[in-house]
Amino acid sequence: MNVSILQMVSVVSYSNAYLNDHLPEISNQGEKISMYCNKVLFHIPVVGDKNQYTTQAPIDWFISLKFRGVKQVKLFYQSFAKPNTPEYMTAGFVGGGGVWMVETVLEDRSEFWYSKWEVNEDKRQLGADRIWDVTYRLAPINELPSTKYEIKEQSLALASVLEELVAFCKIEELSNWETIFAGAKSVLENKKPSTTTYLKDMIVEGGYTEEALALMEATDRAYVFGGMGSWNDVGQFSNDNQEKRYKELSAELYAVLNRSILAFANSCL
Known part of the structure; x- marks a missing residue:
């Protein structure tokens, strides 16, 4: 499976565990979702200045969910058709396929977080196993149609x-x-x-x-x-x-x- 999708599945799992107080007191949750990656960071916009942001590691982002009033966290997907190329032909590559995002549901709106995967050239040249730098950013939307599947x-x-x-x-x-x-x-x-x-x-x-x-x-x-x-x-x-x-x-x-x-x-x- 596309590793970027699998990571979002992991983010959703740990986020809801934090929200429901079901997560054991362990310190390596961020390490678990960072498999295959050099680092994973969340860019949090500064209130009142959309051009500024603070950076949070995964565990800090999990902890911040309750303080920000998040009720639940879901996985979101929307198909993205390209002319003359079926979506499944590009799905196996980072950045390919449709649009996958992590949805954080608040009282009156949702936030949608997309991930960007970039190769860390220094790590790649050193032959490291973890060469990906991943950042999650807030998309400029607060509502998208979704369907619940059983x-x-x-x-x-x-x-x-x-x-x-x-x-x-x-x-x-x-x-x-x-x-x-x-x-x-x-x-x-x-x-x-x-x-x-x-x-x-x-x-x-x-x-x-x-x-x-x-x-x-x-x-x-x-x-x-x-x-x-x-x-x-x-x-x-x-x-x-x-x-x-x-x-x-x-x-x-x-x-x-x-x-x-x-x-x-x-x-x-």
Whole structure:
């Protein structure tokens, strides 16, 4: 899965845990959501001067939520279509795909926080594992339409498209992809994650049902969109109708995966 989306899922999880007083007194929450990153910072606008801001580390941002009157934190997504390029073709890259934001819900409005990922060249040249500098900034909007998705509905929807993909891969003799899609479907059928450590370092434990965790694991397994060597790179089919079906199934899978991510992330409320 796109790591920038996964990080937002983590931010939502820890934010709501703070708001509900469900988070243990530990000091490394910021470290958990900063996996793969050199640093993660939130830029908070100064009241009365939109050109000035203060910088907060993740743990400070979590703590500030109650003081700012935040009621809950949600994950937000909006599709962003580009001419002649299906959204799923760019979804595997940082900055690709649709618009993902963290929504902080206040009494009379919402705030929407978008992330910007930049490579830290000094870290990259040193061969460091963590080369990304991530900043969260407030978008100049306070209301956007959103839909609440349920775990059960999205589990059924994802299982359905995965079944079609398994059948498609059998016909096209795409055994590796068939295994991937079948594995994701198996997790959904079991209604629990395949391992107790799934997402252990990215979310607050105890905040999700086993069925929700199974949906997220299946989503992660089936998120096959990326660059070279990914599902997007499959290019030879037995006939034109099968190529058309490949594109249809890819678009359907991508849409269901996005709804499934939203269902999981916002189920912790």
